[in-house]
Amino acid sequence: MKIALLGYGKMGKTIEQIAIQRGHSIVIKTNNEDYDISKADIAIDFSIPTAAFNNITHCLNNNIPVISGTTGWLENYDKAVALCEEKKGAFIYASNFSLGVNIFFELNNTLAKMMHSLKEYNVSIEEIHHTQKLDAPSGTAITLANGIIKEYSNLNGWSLEPNKEDALPITAKRIDAVPGTHTVTYQSKVDTIDIKHTAHSREGFALGAVVAAEWLLGKTGVFSMKDVLNIN
Ligand SMILES: NC(=O)C1=CN([C@@H]2O[C@H](COP(=O)(O)OP(=O)(O)OC[C@H]3O[C@@H](n4cnc5c(N)ncnc54)[C@H](OP(=O)(O)O)[C@@H]3O)[C@@H](O)[C@H]2O)C=CC1
Ligand SMILES: O=C(O)C1=N[C@H](C(=O)O)C[C@H](O)C1
Numbered sequence: 001m002k003i004a005l006l007g008y009g010k011m012g013k014t015i016e017q018i019a020i021q022r023g024h025s026i027v028i029k030t031n032n033e034d035y036d037i038s039k040a041d042i043a044i045d046f047s048i049p050t051a052a053f054n055n056i057t058h059c060l061n062n063n064i065p066v067i068s069g070t071t072g073w074l075e076n077y078d079k080a081v082a083l084c085e086e087k088k089g090a091f092i093y094a095s096n097f098s099l100g101v102n103i104f105f106e107l108n109n110t111l112a113k114m115m116h117s118l119k120e121y122n123v124s125i126e127e128i129h130h131t132q133k134l135d136a137p138s139g140t141a142i143t144l145a146n147g148i149i150k151e152y153s154n155l156n157g158w159s160l161e162p163n164k165e166d167a168l169p170i171t172a173k174r175i176d177a178v179p180g181t182h183t184v185t186y187q188s189k190v191d192t193i194d195i196k197h198t199a200h201s202r203e204g205f206a207l208g209a210v211v212a213a214e215w216l217l218g219k220t221g222v223f224s225m226k227d228v229l230n231i232n
Helices: 012-021 049-061 074-086 099-115 139-149 202-217 225-229
Strands: 002-006 025-028 044-045 064-067 091-092 122-129 157-159 167-174 181-187 192-198 219-223
Touching: 002 012, 002 049, 012 202, 044 049, 044 074, 044 202, 049 064, 049 074, 064 202, 074 091, 074 219, 091 202, 091 225, 099 139, 099 181, 099 192, 099 202, 099 225, 122 139, 139 157, 139 167, 139 181, 202 225
Parallel strands: 002 025, 002 044, 044 064, 064 091, 091 219, 122 167, 157 167
Antiparallel strands: 122 181, 181 192
Protein backbone atom coordinates (compact mmCIF):
# COMPACT_ATOMS: atom_id res chain seq x y z
CA MET A 1 0.00 0.00 0.00
CA LYS A 2 1.06 3.58 -0.61
CA ILE A 3 0.50 5.23 2.78
CA ALA A 4 0.14 8.92 3.67
CA LEU A 5 1.25 9.68 7.23
CA LEU A 6 -0.73 12.73 8.36
CA GLY A 7 1.31 13.65 11.42
CA TYR A 8 4.96 12.65 11.43
CA GLY A 9 5.68 12.88 15.15
CA LYS A 10 6.31 10.09 17.66
CA MET A 11 3.53 7.87 16.29
CA GLY A 12 4.03 8.76 12.62
CA LYS A 13 7.70 7.73 12.84
CA THR A 14 6.92 4.44 14.63
CA ILE A 15 4.21 3.63 12.05
CA GLU A 16 6.65 4.34 9.22
CA GLN A 17 9.08 1.69 10.54
CA ILE A 18 6.39 -0.96 10.95
CA ALA A 19 4.71 -0.18 7.61
CA ILE A 20 8.02 -0.54 5.75
CA GLN A 21 8.77 -3.84 7.58
CA ARG A 22 5.37 -5.09 6.35
CA GLY A 23 6.16 -4.19 2.72
CA HIS A 24 4.34 -0.85 2.38
CA SER A 25 5.70 2.45 1.12
CA ILE A 26 5.30 5.90 2.63
CA VAL A 27 4.42 8.41 -0.08
CA ILE A 28 3.51 11.38 2.16
CA LYS A 29 4.78 12.32 5.62
CA THR A 30 3.61 15.69 6.77
CA ASN A 31 3.21 17.88 9.82
CA ASN A 32 0.89 20.39 8.11
CA GLU A 33 -2.08 20.59 5.76
CA ASP A 34 -0.06 21.08 2.59
CA TYR A 35 -0.03 17.66 0.87
CA ASP A 36 -1.36 15.98 -2.30
CA ILE A 37 -3.46 13.12 -0.91
CA SER A 38 -4.16 11.72 -4.41
CA LYS A 39 -0.69 10.08 -4.35
CA ALA A 40 -1.77 7.70 -1.54
CA ASP A 41 -3.89 4.51 -1.40
CA ILE A 42 -4.73 5.15 2.26
CA ALA A 43 -4.05 7.75 4.96
CA ILE A 44 -3.09 7.28 8.62
CA ASP A 45 -3.70 10.35 10.78
CA PHE A 46 -1.82 10.66 14.07
CA SER A 47 -1.68 14.44 14.31
CA ILE A 48 -3.05 16.88 16.88
CA PRO A 49 -6.60 17.43 18.20
CA THR A 50 -7.14 20.66 16.20
CA ALA A 51 -5.96 19.11 12.89
CA ALA A 52 -7.48 15.61 12.88
CA PHE A 53 -10.99 16.48 11.66
CA ASN A 54 -9.65 18.56 8.73
CA ASN A 55 -7.29 15.74 7.75
CA ILE A 56 -10.09 13.17 7.90
CA THR A 57 -12.56 15.27 5.88
CA HIS A 58 -9.88 16.06 3.28
CA CYS A 59 -9.28 12.32 2.78
CA LEU A 60 -12.98 11.45 2.61
CA ASN A 61 -13.67 14.31 0.17
CA ASN A 62 -10.92 12.88 -2.08
CA ASN A 63 -12.08 9.25 -1.82
CA ILE A 64 -9.04 8.13 0.19
CA PRO A 65 -9.70 5.63 3.04
CA VAL A 66 -8.54 7.03 6.36
CA ILE A 67 -7.47 5.66 9.75
CA SER A 68 -7.32 8.12 12.65
CA GLY A 69 -5.72 7.53 16.04
CA THR A 70 -5.61 11.18 17.03
CA THR A 71 -7.42 11.81 20.31
CA GLY A 72 -9.16 14.92 21.63
CA TRP A 73 -11.28 15.80 18.53
CA LEU A 74 -14.35 13.61 19.14
CA GLU A 75 -16.84 16.50 19.34
CA ASN A 76 -16.68 16.22 15.50
CA TYR A 77 -16.81 12.40 15.27
CA ASP A 78 -20.50 12.29 14.21
CA LYS A 79 -19.78 14.75 11.39
CA ALA A 80 -16.91 12.57 10.16
CA VAL A 81 -19.22 9.53 10.20
CA ALA A 82 -21.92 11.42 8.26
CA LEU A 83 -19.41 12.58 5.64
CA CYS A 84 -18.01 9.06 5.26
CA GLU A 85 -21.53 7.71 4.69
CA GLU A 86 -22.40 10.51 2.23
CA LYS A 87 -19.22 9.94 0.20
CA LYS A 88 -19.39 6.12 0.51
CA GLY A 89 -15.88 6.27 1.90
CA ALA A 90 -13.95 4.20 4.45
CA PHE A 91 -12.99 5.36 7.94
CA ILE A 92 -11.77 3.93 11.24
CA TYR A 93 -11.17 5.89 14.45
CA ALA A 94 -9.82 4.15 17.54
CA SER A 95 -8.72 5.77 20.79
CA ASN A 96 -6.20 2.94 21.04
CA PHE A 97 -5.06 0.62 18.22
CA SER A 98 -3.13 -1.91 20.33
CA LEU A 99 -4.38 -5.49 20.53
CA GLY A 100 -3.80 -5.53 24.30
CA VAL A 101 -5.89 -2.45 24.97
CA ASN A 102 -8.73 -3.71 22.78
CA ILE A 103 -8.80 -6.91 24.87
CA PHE A 104 -8.64 -4.70 27.99
CA PHE A 105 -11.71 -2.78 26.70
CA GLU A 106 -13.64 -6.07 26.56
CA LEU A 107 -12.51 -7.03 30.10
CA ASN A 108 -13.57 -3.58 31.31
CA ASN A 109 -17.04 -3.95 29.76
CA THR A 110 -17.50 -7.40 31.31
CA LEU A 111 -16.27 -6.29 34.74
CA ALA A 112 -18.59 -3.25 34.71
CA LYS A 113 -21.57 -5.55 33.98
CA MET A 114 -20.58 -7.63 37.05
CA MET A 115 -19.93 -4.68 39.37
CA HIS A 116 -22.69 -2.15 38.68
CA SER A 117 -25.16 -3.63 41.19
CA LEU A 118 -22.55 -3.92 44.00
CA LYS A 119 -23.04 -0.55 45.70
CA GLU A 120 -20.20 -1.13 48.23
CA TYR A 121 -17.63 -0.60 45.44
CA ASN A 122 -16.66 2.83 44.07
CA VAL A 123 -15.27 2.83 40.53
CA SER A 124 -12.54 5.15 39.20
CA ILE A 125 -9.97 5.35 36.37
CA GLU A 126 -6.34 6.49 36.37
CA GLU A 127 -4.31 7.16 33.23
CA ILE A 128 -0.59 8.02 33.08
CA HIS A 129 1.12 9.43 29.96
CA HIS A 130 4.27 11.31 28.92
CA THR A 131 4.48 15.03 29.58
CA GLN A 132 4.16 15.98 25.85
CA LYS A 133 0.58 14.72 25.64
CA LEU A 134 -1.79 17.56 24.63
CA ASP A 135 -5.14 16.14 25.78
CA ALA A 136 -6.48 14.93 29.14
CA PRO A 137 -7.99 12.58 29.93
CA SER A 138 -6.62 10.21 27.30
CA GLY A 139 -8.90 8.92 24.55
CA THR A 140 -8.39 5.43 25.95
CA ALA A 141 -9.58 6.54 29.41
CA ILE A 142 -12.68 8.07 27.81
CA THR A 143 -13.44 4.78 25.99
CA LEU A 144 -13.01 2.89 29.29
CA ALA A 145 -15.25 5.41 31.07
CA ASN A 146 -17.99 5.08 28.44
CA GLY A 147 -17.87 1.29 28.83
CA ILE A 148 -18.47 1.66 32.57
CA ILE A 149 -21.01 4.52 32.45
CA LYS A 150 -23.36 2.59 30.15
CA GLU A 151 -23.76 -0.02 32.93
CA TYR A 152 -24.28 2.48 35.80
CA SER A 153 -27.64 4.29 35.81
CA ASN A 154 -26.36 6.65 38.58
CA LEU A 155 -23.41 7.92 36.45
CA ASN A 156 -24.14 10.69 33.93
CA GLY A 157 -20.59 11.12 32.63
CA TRP A 158 -16.93 11.29 33.67
CA SER A 159 -14.99 14.09 35.33
CA LEU A 160 -11.39 15.05 36.08
CA GLU A 161 -12.73 16.45 39.38
CA PRO A 162 -12.40 13.77 42.08
CA ASN A 163 -15.70 14.18 43.95
CA LYS A 164 -18.21 15.36 41.37
CA GLU A 165 -21.64 13.90 42.02
CA ASP A 166 -23.00 11.56 39.32
CA ALA A 167 -19.63 11.46 37.52
CA LEU A 168 -17.03 8.72 37.12
CA PRO A 169 -13.72 10.19 38.38
CA ILE A 170 -10.69 10.02 36.06
CA THR A 171 -7.21 10.96 37.31
CA ALA A 172 -4.78 12.01 34.54
CA LYS A 173 -1.07 11.99 35.47
CA ARG A 174 1.77 13.23 33.25
CA ILE A 175 5.15 11.61 34.01
CA ASP A 176 8.36 11.72 31.93
CA ALA A 177 8.22 9.35 28.91
CA VAL A 178 5.41 6.96 29.96
CA PRO A 179 3.87 5.56 26.68
CA GLY A 180 0.44 4.90 28.28
CA THR A 181 -0.83 3.17 31.46
CA HIS A 182 -4.53 2.74 32.29
CA THR A 183 -6.00 1.34 35.52
CA VAL A 184 -9.65 0.77 36.38
CA THR A 185 -10.23 0.43 40.13
CA TYR A 186 -13.22 -0.81 42.12
CA GLN A 187 -12.69 -0.01 45.80
CA SER A 188 -14.70 -1.10 48.84
CA LYS A 189 -13.95 -0.78 52.57
CA VAL A 190 -12.57 -4.32 52.63
CA ASP A 191 -10.77 -4.78 49.29
CA THR A 192 -9.76 -3.37 45.91
CA ILE A 193 -10.10 -4.82 42.42
CA ASP A 194 -7.74 -3.31 39.80
CA ILE A 195 -7.46 -4.09 36.11
CA LYS A 196 -4.48 -2.46 34.42
CA HIS A 197 -2.90 -2.18 30.96
CA THR A 198 0.68 -0.95 30.65
CA ALA A 199 2.14 -0.14 27.21
CA HIS A 200 5.91 -0.71 27.16
CA SER A 201 6.43 1.28 23.94
CA ARG A 202 4.43 2.76 21.00
CA GLU A 203 4.95 -0.35 18.84
CA GLY A 204 1.62 -1.97 19.77
CA PHE A 205 -0.33 1.18 18.83
CA ALA A 206 1.57 1.51 15.54
CA LEU A 207 1.24 -2.14 14.52
CA GLY A 208 -2.51 -1.99 15.22
CA ALA A 209 -2.87 1.10 13.01
CA VAL A 210 -1.03 -0.56 10.10
CA VAL A 211 -3.07 -3.77 10.49
CA ALA A 212 -6.24 -1.62 10.50
CA ALA A 213 -5.12 0.13 7.28
CA GLU A 214 -4.42 -3.24 5.59
CA TRP A 215 -7.89 -4.45 6.67
CA LEU A 216 -9.72 -1.25 5.57
CA LEU A 217 -8.32 -1.00 2.03
CA GLY A 218 -11.03 -1.98 -0.46
CA LYS A 219 -13.90 -1.72 2.07
CA THR A 220 -16.66 0.90 2.34
CA GLY A 221 -18.08 2.11 5.66
CA VAL A 222 -17.31 3.28 9.18
CA PHE A 223 -15.57 0.64 11.27
CA SER A 224 -13.89 0.14 14.66
CA MET A 225 -11.06 -2.02 15.99
CA LYS A 226 -13.69 -4.57 17.06
CA ASP A 227 -14.34 -5.13 13.34
CA VAL A 228 -10.63 -5.29 12.48
CA LEU A 229 -9.81 -7.74 15.29
CA ASN A 230 -13.09 -9.66 14.85
CA ILE A 231 -13.89 -9.36 18.57
CA ASN A 232 -17.36 -10.85 19.53
N1 LIG B 1 -5.07 5.70 18.95
C1 LIG B 1 -3.89 5.28 19.40
O1 LIG B 1 -3.59 4.07 19.45
C2 LIG B 1 -2.88 6.30 19.80
C3 LIG B 1 -3.20 7.62 19.70
N2 LIG B 1 -2.26 8.58 19.94
C4 LIG B 1 -2.67 9.94 19.64
O2 LIG B 1 -2.07 10.30 18.40
C5 LIG B 1 -1.80 11.70 18.35
C6 LIG B 1 -0.34 11.90 18.00
O3 LIG B 1 0.48 11.37 19.00
P1 LIG B 1 2.07 11.54 18.94
O4 LIG B 1 2.60 11.05 17.64
O5 LIG B 1 2.56 10.98 20.22
O6 LIG B 1 2.20 13.14 18.98
P2 LIG B 1 3.35 14.05 18.38
O7 LIG B 1 3.16 15.41 18.98
O8 LIG B 1 4.67 13.37 18.54
O9 LIG B 1 3.01 14.10 16.81
C7 LIG B 1 1.95 14.85 16.28
C8 LIG B 1 2.45 15.47 15.00
O10 LIG B 1 1.38 16.09 14.29
C9 LIG B 1 1.92 17.21 13.66
N3 LIG B 1 0.91 18.12 13.14
C10 LIG B 1 0.55 19.37 13.59
N4 LIG B 1 -0.42 19.90 12.80
C11 LIG B 1 -0.65 18.97 11.82
C12 LIG B 1 -1.50 18.94 10.67
N5 LIG B 1 -2.33 19.97 10.37
N6 LIG B 1 -1.51 17.84 9.90
C13 LIG B 1 -0.68 16.80 10.16
N7 LIG B 1 0.18 16.81 11.22
C14 LIG B 1 0.18 17.86 12.04
C15 LIG B 1 2.84 17.81 14.70
O11 LIG B 1 3.76 18.70 14.10
P3 LIG B 1 4.35 19.93 14.97
O12 LIG B 1 5.13 19.30 16.08
O13 LIG B 1 5.19 20.65 13.97
O14 LIG B 1 3.15 20.70 15.46
C16 LIG B 1 3.51 16.55 15.24
O15 LIG B 1 4.69 16.21 14.52
C17 LIG B 1 -2.23 12.22 19.73
O16 LIG B 1 -3.54 12.74 19.62
C18 LIG B 1 -2.23 10.98 20.63
O17 LIG B 1 -3.11 11.09 21.71
C19 LIG B 1 -0.99 8.26 20.33
C20 LIG B 1 -0.63 6.96 20.49
C21 LIG B 1 -1.54 5.86 20.25
O1 LIG C 1 -0.84 10.43 23.46
C1 LIG C 1 -0.45 9.26 23.62
O2 LIG C 1 0.75 8.96 23.73
C2 LIG C 1 -1.46 8.20 23.63
N1 LIG C 1 -2.68 8.53 23.32
C3 LIG C 1 -3.80 7.65 23.22
C4 LIG C 1 -4.88 8.07 24.18
O3 LIG C 1 -5.11 9.28 24.34
O4 LIG C 1 -5.54 7.19 24.74
C5 LIG C 1 -3.42 6.20 23.26
C6 LIG C 1 -2.23 5.86 24.09
O5 LIG C 1 -2.61 5.74 25.43
C7 LIG C 1 -1.07 6.80 23.90
